[in-house]
Amino acid sequence: MGVTMISQMLGHMNFGRTIAALWLPHGDSTFSPGVQFLWDFWYWISVFFTVLIVGLVVSFSIRYRHTKDRTIAENSPSHNNSLEITWTIIPFIIVMVIFALGFKDYMNMDSPPANSYNIHVIAQKWSWTFVYENGAISNTLYLPVNKPVRLNMTSKDVLHGFWIPDLSIQRDVVPGRVMTTWVEATHPGKYILQCAEYCGDGHSEMRANVVAEAYPKFQHQIVAAANIFEENGKPLPLATVGKKLYVTLGCLGCHSVDGSKGTGPSWKNLAGSKEVLTNGHSVSVDYAFLKTMITHPGRVLIKGFPAGVMPSYGSRFTGKNVKNLYAVVWYINSLSKYSNKASQPPVPNESGGAEPATSSKAAAAPATVAPAAAVKAASPVAKVPSGPKPIPLHVLGAKLYKSLGCIGCHTVNGQPGVGPTWKNLAGYPQKLTTGKTVIADYKFLRTMILDPGTMDVVGVPAGVMPNMYKYQLSGKKHPHETKLNALIWYINTLSNRSSKATQPPVPDVPAVK
Amino acid sequence: MTTLTGNNFGDTPVVPAKPDNYLTHGKTIGSWLLTLDHKRIGIMYLVVGLLAFFIGGMLAEVIRTQLLVPQGLIFHGTGSVASSYAAYRYYNQVFTLHGIIMVFLVLIPIIPGALGNFALPLLLGAKDVAFPKLNLISFYLYVVGALLAILSTVLGAVDTGWTFYTPFSIQTESYVVVMVLGIFLVGFSSIFTGINFMVTIHKLRPPGMTWFRMPLFLWAIYSTSLIQVAATPVVGITFVLLMMERVMGIGIFNPALGGNPVLFQEFFWFYSHPAVYIMILPAMGIVSEIIPVFSRKHIFGYEFIALSSLAIALIGFLVWGHHIFVNGQSAELDAVFSFLTFVVAVPSAIKVWNWLATMYKGAIVLKTPMLYALSFIVLFTIGGLTGVVLGALSEDVVLHDTYFVVGHFHYVMMGGTLIGFIAGLHYWWPKMFGRMYNERIAQWTCVVLFIGINLTFFPQLMVGADGMPRRYASYLPMYQPYMIVSTVGAYIQLVAFLSMAGYLLHSLFRGKKAPVNPWGGGSLEWETSSPPPHDNFETTPSVGDPYDYTDMVFDPVTNGYVRTEPQQVPVAAPQAH
Structure with a gap:
């Protein structure tokens, strides 16, 4: 154990990086040069004063050391107002300069430019989801290079912290409101987004990859991300899609697939099994039960698991997104030896299933459009x-x-x-x-x-x-x-006082151009 | 006034220790538990505080051990992500408890509670604090609060972090209400102590001790008390609201009920930032006492040090918003908080320069209390300078909630408050227990502790600047080198603390008898025997300049300092200095 640990440690040691990291990571956003400059300014002032103070402590302790011949202090004044004022004014001026520089850059960080590309960031225990202007959804944050991006962030449960050190941005994501920040990556690169605000069990693993790419490539990425039901143009079995969703929607934070204990029930052998609820009733885990548990988690509770932990996925599994529900339930079924007709979704797992097929065609549509048009796909x-x-x-x-x-x-x-x-x-x-x-x-x-x-x-x-x-x-x-x-x-x-004045200027007929 | 400053035995000179002292005055357990003697209450605070520090310290060692490997050495999963998260919950409970114990049961109460209670009336030449019974109540509120904190841990622990941020603290299944109730009681203990000390300093100063002739420790304690009395009620109310939110769902902090989670942060930091000064000001006061005594030289810039304490206390009330720059409060508000944060940095700098000027041309004795005071200056300088960069708005955006912040506040809290406390403990130890400790071992322990603290916390500054967030049970492998060094530092600290426990316990039973004035201090506590009698002073001590050491010589017979010409200052005629 000792030997493996040491070799493991040495494997990760990168001494060059360790020494260089006295300074901030080299930032790749338009904010980074300002942050770096102020950091350096502060850093050298701090080095100067630390060396000065430690130097004085050490040299006084040696030079004025109490000895047999030196039992009392030399005569020297016990106050000096001009000296006091000097060492009040100098630190004051220095900190005011630091304040002004920090303030200037911060005001810039606070105001997203009007021509920003919008990305909606959804934070939840313990995953990040990004929604793009074309409706694409991904768990990797794709950023266009040299284009300001406005991040509109919401949290589904508790506080989270959106933080990309290499791009010099951080903002808390507060539930109940939309938090915004913005960033402009200056060149292509791969970075890591980490949750900075403590959010519970999986806080330390709440990461996402960040990929900054130049424009055409960025568009390809988000178009590909829009369609999880296909791979290389071929439709995937729903259970495979469900496995992806298990990761991307963050289910893995609480539900294991190998039977080990987590915050929520393990998905291993769950479908088709019998479970006891907190109200004492015993139920068989069929499709309807799984659907309720996913879309309205508060309604029923399996005995032995805490209430109020499971986030409500709501619209991610209903309406036009119902195929996500089929995919996840198929995945849960694929993990269970008790899987039966009743526990399976009403559509077949194979990609040929009638309803998923139309849906996947609709989802696949943007992929066939030229990238430039894809960004404007939401017509x-x-x-x-x-x-x-x-x-x-x-x-x-x-x-x-x-x-x-x-x-x-x-x-x-x-x-x-x-x-x-x-x-x-x-x-x-x-x-x-x-x-x-x-x-x-x-x-x-x-x-x-x-x-x-x-x-x-x-x-x-x-x-x-x-x-x-x-x-x-x-x-x-x-x-x-x-x-x-x-x-x-x-x-x-919905109103009995609807009138010409309250109705939109277009008639209530099927939407056509 | 003479009745308050002790029994007046007329011309009797200062006498060496008599057989009866406060430690032997009453031998039953009840005589301790129900005592109204400020010295005994101080000792009880010391015992409970050190016990809490031991628990908090061991939790810190658990934290550091966990972080030796990226996936966690103690709490880690069995392969699946879900099992890791379930294991990380225990780590979260550990760092939460570490924070709560260290902040609310150690850093805030220990200097005022233990050293303040013991020394404050002695420094004033008084018999006791103004309200001895309130003092005892305040101690028991502290004990009951601490017991509730332990109860909540036994019941099932808390995993919110010591900051109890909503809505997590509303949603978590853990025992938040019990824990918060405990802290609420500790808060009242703090308020009562503050009131008691303020009244004592106002009313029980002996004739001749004007405000500007008080020892600087009293200025520091006075400023601290001001914050305790004015700020603590706010956190009390906040915690009551949090309990109501959890139990009744009143919808003040819970966004699901239309509440505002950021409001909790504002309330919380309105107390908890001034609380930082509750922790650091008394430590600065101790350092201001020790540096002149061990430099054998009058303190430099007395008025500036005294008034800077008051300035820190007052401006300290206006900077709480700097904890929440990235939570979405308006940028203009952030700017105001940032500006005031820089303003409050200046008085701390003033103190450092004055301490250095005091050492200049002194005759410096590097005994243990002085070594700790010098460690304080160095560690506090690093802590303070790292605070400056965090106060700059654009830099805070990249450093907020990282290990840089963890490193920064540990330099201030451990390198500042705790080292200041240890300095004071070593300084007043002979007076408290009438025994000396092994000087040589104590000096080496200080050196080892200094190295340990820097090894622990400097890598945390580096790894934070490099991008590691705080409160992480697991981390990316690239951060591991820093984490290993930091953990080694924590183990070195453990060795130093075990050594300290060893030689201090040894001193209690086997230590050499302490003289009246082992260090040559000029304030009044050094005029009574070690340990002091139940009533503190056999004779009314005369008030002079507490930082005047010119007429003191070392007496090799008693191993202590004596005055060559005892200060005979008429009580009504203040001595000029």
């Missing part, structure tokens, strides 16, 4: 996931209500939530925190969805509504605002 024409048949806007709105996550805060049945219920919202008066009362018309609804910070409705917490929807629903990439209109149409169908 104004509503892509309806369930098939080619066009549907009215308000039906699309009802789907978006779930897939965009509105469902998390807004109810449609009049029940109170974090945000106002959509039942009887359109056309009704709304009291603002400014004291004014306005009617919830089309303009009001549009502003509240796109720029939630501009008005606050009384009784609704400020700053909770994400402000990223303006990038997903409006702006240059979405000139027709089809999805936005779909949502507002949906809100109108």
Whole structure:
């Protein structure tokens, strides 16, 4: 054991790196030169003062040492105001210079340029997920080189810390709000993102790879990342896709696949087995049970496992993403000797399964488009996931209500939530925190969805509504605002005061150009 | 006033130790547990505090041992990721408990509680603190709080980190409420001690001891008390809110209920940053006492040192936001906090220059307390300078929550507060127990500890700048060299502390009898016998300049210093200096 440990240690030792690391890692973002300069400035000032102080302590201790001949101190003054003022002023000036330099760079770090590319960062125990403007999802952060990237970050559970030391950026990800930061990589490279804010059991393993690439290559990467159901153009069996999702969605943090104990039940021999719930009932783990456990983890609890730990994956497994659910449940089935018809998803595992096939075709579509167009893939024409048949806007709105996550805060049945219920919202008066009362018309609804910070409705917490929807629903990439209109149409169908003023300027008919 | 400063026996000269002293005054266990004697309460604080330090220290050794290998040497999985995470939870509990014990049960209470209680009335020439019963209550609140902390650990431990950040601390299954209740009680202990010391310094100063003739340790304790009284209630309320959030779901910190998790951080640091000064100011006070005594020279710049303590205490209230630069508070607010952080750095620098100027042209005796005081200067300098770069906004973005921060605050807390405490313990040890320790072994122990601390924490500064985040149960293999050196340093520290425990215990039973004034100190505690009698002083000590050593000579017979012409200052006529 001793020998292996020592040889293991020597294997990792890299003395050149150890000595060089007295300085910061060589940064590769536009922030790095400023950070590096101030670090060096501080570093040499610190070396100077440390050497000075240690030198004085040592030399005084030797030179003025108590000896037989030197039992009392020499006569010297016990105060000197001009000396005191000098050594107050000099440190003050030095720290003010450091303050000013740090402040200047920080203000730059705080203001993302208007032409930034947007990436949505989702942090959860204990994985990172990145969503790109074309809808691609990946667990590796792909960054374009020489293009500012605005990172809109949300957490599903607790605080996390988004930190890439080599790119000189860090920001906490606070649940309940959208945190933003930005970065511009200056040349291609591979880096590591580590979680810096303590978040529980898997904190130290909550990493992601970061790849900065020049533009065409960056686009290929995110297009490839958009499609997990295929490899080299060939569809994969669902269980294989499920295995990927097991890693990328972070399931592996709590669920083992070899029967060993974790925070959640092991997936080994889970499907088809019998489990006892906290309410004493015994159930057989079939497809319906697994589906509930994944999409609504709070509803039922298996005995012996803590409540409230499993994050709600919600829209990642429902609606147009239901194929993810099939994939994961197929993977769970592939790990179990008790797997049976009842525990398996309603579609076959093979890539030929009817429903996954259409879905995978839809997901594969961007791969066939030229890369330049792929970035703009999210076109104004509503892509309806369930098939080619066009549907009215308000039906699309009802789907978006779930897939965009509105469902998390807004109810449609009049029940109170974090945000106002959509039942009887359109056309009704709304009291603002400014004291004014306005009617919830089309303009009001549009502003509240796109720029939630501009008005606050009384009784609704400020700053909770994400402000990223303006990038997903409006702006240059979405000139027709089809999805936005779909949502507002949906809100109108829920109200008995819907009128011309509250409805979008386009009719509620299937979205066409 | 004379009744407060001891029995007045008229012309009786200062007498050597009489058979009865505070240690032998009452021999039953009850006479200790229910004592109102500030010295005995101080000793009880010392015993409990050192016990807590032992537990916290052993947890630190567990942490360092775990980090010898990247995947974790003690807590690691059996192959699957899920099993690793389950194992890492134990590591998280260990570092949480280490932090809580060291901060709330050692660093904050130990200097005021142990050394402050013992020395403060003696330095004032007083019989006791102003409110002896409150003092005892404060000790027991500390003990009950510590027991609750242990109870929560026995029940199932806490894995939140000592900062209890929400919403993790709301969601975790661990015993947060019990632990937080314990800290809440320790907080009240701290408030009571602060009130007691402030009143004592205001009301029980002997005639002739004006504010600017107090020993500097009293200025430091006074400034500390100010923070304890004003800041601790805030963390108390915060912890009550946290308990209510967990038990009742009031929705103040929990984002799922519309609460704001960042609000908790603001509340927490509103106390916990000033708390850093609760820890460091008394240590600076001790160093300000030791340096002049062992340089045989008057302290340089008395007023600047005294007022810098007060300045640190006051400005220290306005810098809490520098802990949360990257949590999304507005950039303009960050700028204000950064600016004030740099302002508060200056008074600390002033103290260092004044200590050095005190040594200049002195006659420096490198006995153990002085060696620790000099270690303090060096370690605190490194701790302070690394704090400067963390205060710079753009640098904090790349260093926040890394091992650089861990290294920085251990240099300040261990190299500063703890070394200051150890310096004070060695300085007042002869007075406390009437026994000397083995000087040679103590000196070597100090050297070994100094090396151990630097070996432990300097690599942490380097690995943090290189990119390793804190609170990691496992890490990337490229960080391993630093981690190994750091762990070796921690083992060296353990050797030093075991040696210290050995020679101090030996001194208790076998040590040479201590003289009245072994180091030649000029403040009042050196005028009474070692150990002092129950009532502190046989005669009313006369107040002079506490840093005047010109009329002292070493007496080889008693192995201590005596005044050639005892200060006979009329109580009403302050002596000019």
